[in-house]
Amino acid sequence: MANNNAKDKSLESWIWDAACSIRGAKDAPKYKDYILPLIFTKRLCDVFDDELNRIAKEVGSRKKAFQLAKADHKLVRFYLPLVPDDPEQPVWSVIRKLSDKIGEGVTTHMRAIARENPLLQGIIDRVDFNATTHGQRDLDDDRLSNLIEAISTKRLGLDDVEADIIGKSYEYLIRKFAEGGGQSAGEFYTPPEVGTIMSRVLQPEPGMEIYDPTCGSGGLLVKCEIEKERGFSNPRNSPKSTGRNACAPLKLFGQENTPETWAMANMNMIIHDMEGQIEIGDTFKNPKFRNKQGKLRSFDRVVANPMWNQDWFAEADYDNDELDRFPAGAGFPGKSSADWGWVQHIHASMNATGRAAVVLDTGAASRGSGNAGTNKEKTVRQWFVDHDLIESVLYLPENLFYNTTAPGIVLFLNKAKTKERKGKVLLVNASQVFEKGDPKNFIPEAGIQRIADTLIGWTEAEKLSRIVDHA
Known part of the structure; x- marks a missing residue:
């Protein structure tokens, strides 16, 4: 090693x-x-x-x-x-x-x-x-x-x-470009430790279909394959115990809107010797992965770090949707931030036992909560709580991301929560689990594993995590 x-x-x-x-x-x-x-x-x-x-x-x-x-x-x-x-x-x-x-x-x-x-x-x-x-x-x-x-x-x-x-090394070079890329860096790069936590917690199994609707340079998809190989190199995770061929690669799917970044994602896949289908185009307005009926294709796992607080989607983009992404009763978020619109797209892209991890601005967890009246974002968020789709929320340290010093959260969704987790959400506050870096902070390997173990085991730990009831 x-x-x-x-x-x-x-x-x-x-x-x-x-x-x-x-x-x-x-x-x-x-x-x-x-x-x-x-x-x-x-x-x-x-x-x-x-x-x-x-x-x-x-x-x-x-x-x-x-x-x-x-x-x-x-x-x-x-x-x-x-x-x-x-x-x-x-x-x-x-x-x-x-x-x-x-x-x-x-x-x-x-x-x-x-x-x-x-x-x-x-x-x-x-x-x-x-x-x-x-x-x-x-x-x-x-x-x-x-x-x-x-x-x-x-x-x-x-x-x-x-x-x-x-x-x-290729990913390292992309990271170095992100460090010097300022605001534009967030369009193509998620800090590696965040991607590792997401993929480790989702526990992708051989042969699963993994989707990233905002794939950037493809790093989150690559991380899923790496974590699959890491997990199934452990004798405890044998094909016999999972019913899957441990050698089968993941089937990776992604979509990216920026041509330069789309090219970067494809090169990243090939240089890692991984096969992925990366499409180009606006996922929100024209998602490329459809089933035979023309509706959204569904996947075993979804990972994403959409650009935070996008404000260029009009109500017509939601109203005219024909892909069943914005169900009755849930509505859709307002024009000021598409964060929960992306979560709705991700939810609609999960199969019946699907799980997802999505990076969001911290405000996505609370905006509109103090309003006595109706708030579109709060209504969407409440719909996800009422339908028991949120399994865990991870609060990240500050200054990890390359286009902001804001901390961010990772929202973990699960369409098939186990009985003991139903009606509850695990909250993990990892805001202090980091080391100072230049120019950005980072989560060391021990911290990555501690956070991942907490989320996988769904355990409470003093000053780190607690389980709360929906009520």
Whole structure:
């Protein structure tokens, strides 16, 4: 384990140093849409090299291996139409040796790769490395050359870096971009410890279908697969005891509205060696996952961190809904905050035994409570209480999230609460379970496990948790 941790740190340091080669740490986040696809492509190139070498051992030469892969793309996971002058040279050398019109050349190669691989279309070919603003290159050839050279210093093939380690390092890079991304960071990134708690508490089992309607860079979906593997590597969680094949991966589904972030999520899935279906579009107005009847598809588990307090949805967006997301008696939230509208969408996306974890602004738990009269948000919240759908509420520490210092809560929903939990809610106040960090606070592993154990075991602990009756 210590050796793996050392590998993680080594690759994380290298990947961040490579990102900073453009203009230093301060400006690196501005260039994330260039840096992430290039590192992703380096991984593709090195893995493709490994696959070519495997084929070459059987057919006698790399030249023949290139020809076979070109003729039958099924021999490799991703076929890359980058052929060095000397077939013995690494595939990445085609990009590394660009010396003139580098931005144009990189863009051409990225688009060629995407044309050969439908799964990568819109993901690595959407960025123009030769783009200009007001006549100035957004990323000039000198800086692009520095980035390519920095990325070239480490091999990222199958034998060099395991999928989980390169995946962790890629997530680390996304986190570093979030740290420098200010307000925009919350649109694509949830702090890893929050995602770990959510996925650990939901206890996803092999083969389950997991959905994130606001998936950002895909981190919450990735965390669910990691926690599934972690849980089922324990002998106590055997296939016999669960009735499931312990090796079966989760089926991951997500939707993201921002094209750049949608591309990031897809790259994140592939680099973790996970298969996920990530759709692009506005989930609230046009959710892409439907059943045969055109209604919302339902899932075993739902995880989400929707943007807090969205105020751009009109009443018509709720009134005209044909997907049964806003049931009679529940109503829908007012225009000032869509928080509970997202919870309603999530609830409608859960199957009969479904469970969910959703991150919300702390105000979502109390807004409107002091009003003597009717309050739309309070009415929706009361509907969830009356229908016994809220299992637990976790109050988080301050200054964890990258776009705010506010603490946030995690709302845990369960459509099939056990008998002993019916009519009750577990409240967990983890506001003091953190360590100071720079620039953000964080929850250490011991704190993550303590919080998760409390939520899973549904236990009361002094100064941490208590169980309350609905009445």
